[in-house]
Amino acid sequence: xPGYDQTLQPFLWRAERLYPGREVVARTADGIxxxxxxEFGDACRRLANALDAAGIGEGxxxxxFCWNHHRHAETYFAAPNVGGQLxxxxxxxxxxxxxxxxxxAADRVLFVDPSLLGALEAAxxxxxxxxxxxxVVVGDAVPETALEPVTDYDSFVGAHDAEYDWPxxxxxxxxxxxxxxxxxxxxxxxxxxxxxxxAHTMATLTPAGLGIDDSDVVMPVVPMFHVNAWGLPxxxxxxxxxxxxxxxxxxxxxxxxxxxxxxxxxxxxxPTVWLGILEFLEEHxxxxxxxxxxxxxxxxxxxxxxxxxxxLGVEVVHAWGMTEMSPIGxxxxxxxxxxGVPHEERYAKQAKQGLLVPGLEMRVxxxxxxxxxxxxxxFGELWVRGPWVTDRYFERPDATQQDFEGxxxxxGDIVTVDPEGYVxxxxxxxxxxxxxxxxxxxxxxENAIMAHDAVAEAxxxxxxHEKWGERPAAFVVPADDGVDRExxxxxxxxxIAEDYPDWWTPDAVELIAEIPKTATGxxxxxxxxxxxxxxxxxxxx
Ligand code: AMP
Numbered sequence: 001x002p003g004y005d006q007t008l009q010p011f012l013w014r015a016e017r018l019y020p021g022r023e024v025v026a027r028t029a030d031g032i033x034x035x036x037x038x039e040f041g042d043a044c045r046r047l048a049n050a051l052d053a054a055g056i057g058e059g060x061x062x063x064x065f066c067w068n069h070h071r072h073a074e075t076y077f078a079a080p081n082v083g084g085q086l087x088x089x090x091x092x093x094x095x096x097x098x099x100x101x102x103x104x105a106a107d108r109v110l111f112v113d114p115s116l117l118g119a120l121e122a123a124x125x126x127x128x129x130x131x132x133x134x135x136v137v138v139g140d141a142v143p144e145t146a147l148e149p150v151t152d153y154d155s156f157v158g159a160h161d162a163e164y165d166w167p168x169x170x171x172x173x174x175x176x177x178x179x180x181x182x183x184x185x186x187x188x189x190x191x192x193x194x195x196x197x198x199a200h201t202m203a204t205l206t207p208a209g210l211g212i213d214d215s216d217v218v219m220p221v222v223p224m225f226h227v228n229a230w231g232l233p234x235x236x237x238x239x240x241x242x243x244x245x246x247x248x249x250x251x252x253x254x255x256x257x258x259x260x261x262x263x264x265x266x267x268x269x270x271p272t273v274w275l276g277i278l279e280f281l282e283e284h285x286x287x288x289x290x291x292x293x294x295x296x297x298x299x300x301x302x303x304x305x306x307x308x309x310x311x312l313g314v315e316v317v318h319a320w321g322m323t324e325m326s327p328i329g330x331x332x333x334x335x336x337x338x339x340g341v342p343h344e345e346r347y348a349k350q351a352k353q354g355l356l357v358p359g360l361e362m363r364v365x366x367x368x369x370x371x372x373x374x375x376x377x378x379f380g381e382l383w384v385r386g387p388w389v390t391d392r393y394f395e396r397p398d399a400t401q402q403d404f405e406g407x408x409x410x411x412g413d414i415v416t417v418d419p420e421g422y423v424x425x426x427x428x429x430x431x432x433x434x435x436x437x438x439x440x441x442x443x444x445x446e447n448a449i450m451a452h453d454a455v456a457e458a459x460x461x462x463x464x465h466e467k468w469g470e471r472p473a474a475f476v477v478p479a480d481d482g483v484d485r486e487x488x489x490x491x492x493x494x495x496i497a498e499d500y501p502d503w504w505t506p507d508a509v510e511l512i513a514e515i516p517k518t519a520t521g522x523x524x525x526x527x528x529x530x531x532x533x534x535x536x537x538x539x540x541x
Contacts, residue, residue: 005168005169005170005171005194005195006171006194006195006198006199007080007081007169007171007175007194007195007198008077008080008081008175008194008197008198008201008234009081009166009169011201011234011237011238012041012044012077012081012237013041014238014240015037015041015237015238015240016037016038016040016041018214018240019037019214019240020036020037020038021036021037021038022036022037022214022240022241022242023035023036023037023242023243024036024037024039024040024070024073024242024243024245025070025242025243025244025245025262026068026069026070026071026244026245026247027069027245027246027247027250027254027258028069028247029114029115029247029248033069033070035070037237037240040070040073040074042162043070043074043157043162044074044077044078044081045078045161045162045163045164046157046160046161046162046164047074047075047078047157047160048078048081048082048164048166049157049160049161049164050156050157050160051078051079051082051084051109052082052164053160054108054109054133054134055108055133056079056082056084056108056109057082057083057084058083058084058173059083059084059085059174060083060084060085060108061084061085061087061105061106061107061108061177062075062079062084062085062086062087062107062108062109062110062111063087063088063089063102063105063107063109063110063111063132064086064087064088064089064110064111064112064224064225065089065091065098065110065111065112065113065116065119065120065225066088066091066111066112066113066116066138066224066225067113067115067116067223067224067247067248067249068220068221068223068224068229068245068246068247069113069138069245069247069248070243070245071111071138071153072111072138072224072245073224073233073243073245075111076224076228076233076234077237080175080176080194080197081166081169082166082167083167083169083173085174085175085176085177085191086175086176086177086228087105087107087176087177087178088176088177088178088224088225088226088228089101089102089179089225090179090223090225090226090519090520091113091116091119091120091225092519092520093187093519094519095119095122095123096123097179097186097187097519098119098120098123099123099124099125099128099129100128100186100187101179101187101189102123102128102129102131102132103127103128103129103130103131104179104189104394104395105177105179105189105394106131107131107132108131108132108133108134109132109133109134109135109136110129110132110134110135110136111135111136111138111153112135112136112137112138112147113137113138113139113248114137114138114139114143115248115249117137117143117145117147120135120147121145121146121147124146124147133149134149134150134151135147135148135149135150135151136150136151136152136153136156137150137151137152137153138152138153139152139153139154140152140153140154140155169194170194171193171194171195171198172193172194172195173193173194174191174192174193175192175193175194175196175197176191176192176196176197176228177189177190177191177192177394178190178192178225178226178227178228178323179323180322180323180324188393188394188396188399189393189394189395189396190323190324190390190393190394191390191394192228192326192388192390195387196326196387196388196390197228197231197234197326197388199359199386199387199388200231200234200326200328200388201231201234201235201238202238203328203357203358203359203388204231204232204235204328205235205238205239206357206358207333208331208333208355208357208358209328209331209357209358210235210266210295210317210319210328210331212232212235212236212239212241212266213239213240213241214239214240214241215241215265216236216239216241216242216265216266217241217242217244217262217263217264217265217266217290218232218235218236218241218242218243218244218264218265218266218267218268219243219244219245219246219255219258219259219262219264219266219267219268220232220233220245220246220267220268220269221246221250221255221267221268221269221273222268222269222270222297222298224245226298226520227321227322227323227326227327228326229268230268230295230297230319230321230327230328231326231327231328232268241266242262242263244258244262244264246258251276252276252277252279252280253280253284255267255273255277256277256280256281256284256286256288259286259288259290259291260286260287260288260290263290264290264291265290265291265292265293266291266292266293266294266295267291267294267295268294268295268296268297269294269295269296269298270296270297270298270299270520270521270522271296271298271299271300271301271302271305272457272521274294274296274301274305274309274316275305275456278305278308278309281312288312288313288314289313291314292314292315293314293315293316293317294309294314294315294316294317295317295319296316296317296318296319297318297319297320297321297328298520298521298522299521299522299523300318300351300353300425300443300447301316301318301350301351302351302447302450302451303347303348303350303351303447303451304450304451306318306347306350306351307343307347310343310347316350317331317332317333318331318332318350318351318352318353318354319331319332319353319354320353320354320413320423320425322409322411324389324390324403324409324411325384325386325388325389325390325409326388326389326390328357329356329357329360329362329384329389330353330354330355330356330357330423331354331355331357332349332350332351332352332353332354332355332422333354333355334346334349334350335355335420335421338420349422351447352418352422352423352424353415353422353423353424353425354422354423355421355422355423356384356421356423359386359387359388360384360385360386360388360389361384361385361386362382362383362384362423363382363383363384363408364380364381364382364383364415364416364417365380365381365383366378366379366380366381372417374417374418374419374421375416375418375419376416376417376418376419376424377416378416379414379415379416379426379432379439379441380414380415381410381411381412381413381414381415381429382411382413382414382415382423382425383405383408383409383410383411384408384409384411385407385408385409389407389409390409391404391406391407391409392404412428412429412430413425413427413428413429414426414427414428414429414432414441425443426439426441426443426444427441427442427443428525431443431461431462431525433460433461433462433470433471433472434462434469434470435462435465435468435469435470435471435472435503436467436468436469436503438501438503440462440472440503440504442459442460442461442462442472442525443460444500444504445460445472445474445496445500445504445506446458446459446460446474448495448496448499448500449474449476449492449495449496449509452491452492452495453479454478454479454480454483454488454491455476455477455478455479455488455492456477456478456479457476457477457515457523458474458475458476458477458515459474459475459515459523459525459528460472460473460474460475460506461473461475461525461528461529461532461533462533463507463508463532463533463534463535463537463538464533464535465507465535465538466535468503471506471507471538472504472505472506472507473506473507473508473509473510473532473533473537473538474492474506474508474509474510475510475512475515475528475532476488476489476492476509476510476511476512477511477512477513477514477515478511483511485511488509488511489509489510489511492506492509493505493506493509507537507538508537508538510532510537512532515528516528516531
């Protein structure tokens with residue numbers, strides 16, 4: 001037995017001692033803020049003292065309603081390391097979800113960005129927020145607000161000492177919490193223990209994970225309210241890397257200028273972020289030479305995106321994960337022996353969700369619970385387990401029973417695995433289209449359509465059909481409004497017909513202005529179905 005538990009505490013301690021001058025940088029409403037690990041450590045301890053004084057200790061939840069910035073990073077280390085639990089809340093969720101989440105988590109202190117005060121006020125309800133003893137507005141003053149009692153961050157921590165003896169913690173102690181923003185039903189809470197966060201951090205540092213080291217300058221674009229920004233604040237600190245936080249609602253110009261000015265080597269975000277930057281680059285010159293790799297996940301990285309960044313000299317590291325997995329599960333690195341393969345073959349591998357990260361186990365099972373062969377063709381549901389995968393939802397025995405089988409998390413992702421072990425998501429369990437008894441991967445058809453230059457975004461859903469059960473229909477946002485709609489639809493139809501079995505060709509290709517998105521930026525197929533799944537759309541056959 002090791003003599004000491006696995007917690008987040010040593011990561012900060014080591015970063016301060018080994019890299020006292022390495023920087024933590026944030027874009028804020030007042031411009032760029034920058035300080036060193038030494039000062040970051042002091043700020044964390046000051047905040048720890050303030051949390052102590054507010055009575056926060058083991059078992060207490062500290063909520064955050066914030067964008068990506070250095071103060072948010074301070075809560076990442078202070079709240080768990082005093083023994084409390086960092087609960088990041090997604091401010092883009094509908095107010096009733098925020099209300100449900102605060103009531104369910106019973107947060108005692110809530111940190112909120114000034115720019116998000118309105119969203120929190122919209123969710124506020126005296127009874128649902130009864131557990132909240134204090135709101136802390138991140139800044140040096142409190143704007144006009146109905147929330148109370150309220151204080152500003154600087155006053156909350158200001159008078160406190162930068163000396164603090166971190167308590168010895170049990171690794172089983174809950175240290176973090178995040179709710180899945182599921183498109184159906186109530187959000188489900190996932191708790192992260194100290195040990196889960198420690199293990200996930202260590203896995204991300206390995207080459208088979210994200211391979212972060214002290215030469216890196218890490219810029220998480222993925223929000224810090226979404227599964228701890230994929231763990232990057234912890235990983236960057238553990239590695240001694242420089243942190244760069246892009247602040248509230250960064251646009252492509254903000255992100256590109258941070259890359260140029262701070263020398264970002266690694267960044268991470270959902271595909272739409274990277275597509276937005278590519279569009280920006282069409283109109284503007286930029287120097288992205290420091291940027292070595294971008295981690296793309298949350299939804300599938302289209303092959304076209306991987307190719308275009310490769311041409312810019314930036315490696316796309318395609319990763320898959322879930323809130324329930326802290327979140328990283330697979331990463332699409334090139335396996336030994338594949339380095340020399342032709343570009344197109346390489347892109348095809350990178351467009352898969354990738355290889356399981358060491359430390360995890362997986363199974364792919366069909367409807368009868370039998371494991372499917374790793375032949376790149378047979379589909380099944382992906383099950384995973386491991387040291388950073390939860391085995392339950394917070395206070396939700398019903399959902400726990402549905403989504404877990406012992407230590408296995410049933411991910412709801414339908415995948416194939418090729419003989420080399422690359423996992424490819426072909427659909428979410430509810431999105432896969434069944435036509436005449438045969439499965440169609442909506443994701444593959446979407447990706448093929450999105451690879452077309454004239455297409456900005458596309459989604460494919462099953463539309464009820466009398467004869468076939470369901471038929472695919474595509475909803476496409478053209479890259480340029482002035483496009484000839486009919487000929488684009490025809491072109492996309494023939495494109496699919498060329499490359500896929502004929503029953504995969506969508507019966508309808510509709511051009512629309514926008515694809516509805518979830519609070520985490522994914523296509524909201526539930527809304528697409530509600531708005532567009534009209535059998536009359538489908539061509540007669
Ligand atoms: P969340 O818990 O909100 O992070 O959502 C997790 C889900 O997002 C997964 O179960 C997948 O369906 C989807 N997802 C995450 N990463 C990817 C990826 N690289 N490609 C396709 N889907 C992904």
